[in-house]
Amino acid sequence: MTAKHQLASCSSERGYLTLIGLLAAIVIIGILFALYAGGLTGGGSPEQGGPAATTPGGAKRSAQGVLCRNNLSQLRTAISIHTGSAGSFPTSLEELNAGVSLRCPVGDEPYQYDSTTGQVHCVHPGHEGY
Ligand SMILES: [Zn+2]
Incomplete structure (x- = not known):
């Protein structure tokens, strides 16, 4: 019980830092994903089918x-x-x-x-x- 309580109080102080770090990571991943997806789909129209549609992007x-x-x-x-x-x-x-x-x-x-x-x-x- 005491160990669990100590862990909770300890992490509450660092909680904001880890939360900010996590948010920053999500934002960075989001930007990278947007660049990745945008770069691959750029120029191609989604209605185009055919065998080549199996390629990524x-x-x-x-x-x-x-x-x-x-x-x-x-x-x-x-x-x-x-x-x-x-x-x-x-x-x-x-x-x-x-x-x-x-x-x-x-x-x-x-x-x-x-x-x-x-x-x-x-x-x-x-x-x-x-
Ligand atoms: Zn053609």
Whole structure:
């Protein structure tokens, strides 16, 4: 009984210090967590699904989105060069032999190409504007 009482009175004096220390630790952890979560999800939209959604946060998905955009950009350049030299749109993306992946790096969907308009786009959700 006395031992317990002594412990209680002893800790009551230091209680404020430990409480302040604990609050400071919570605040620091909170800031770190906010920075960590914000850094990972920055740029990615939460509605994007696909197999890449299993990666922690959206950083990898965001990088793959940049890769998809870059693929489409290169394909459009290749289509433009082909159209300029051949006088017509290529009949298929394979014909271009652009050395670029013809699939979305995020969802692995094949790129949609319209040989009548020369337009290429990605069908992966969120990549419509790429
Ligand atoms: Zn894509």
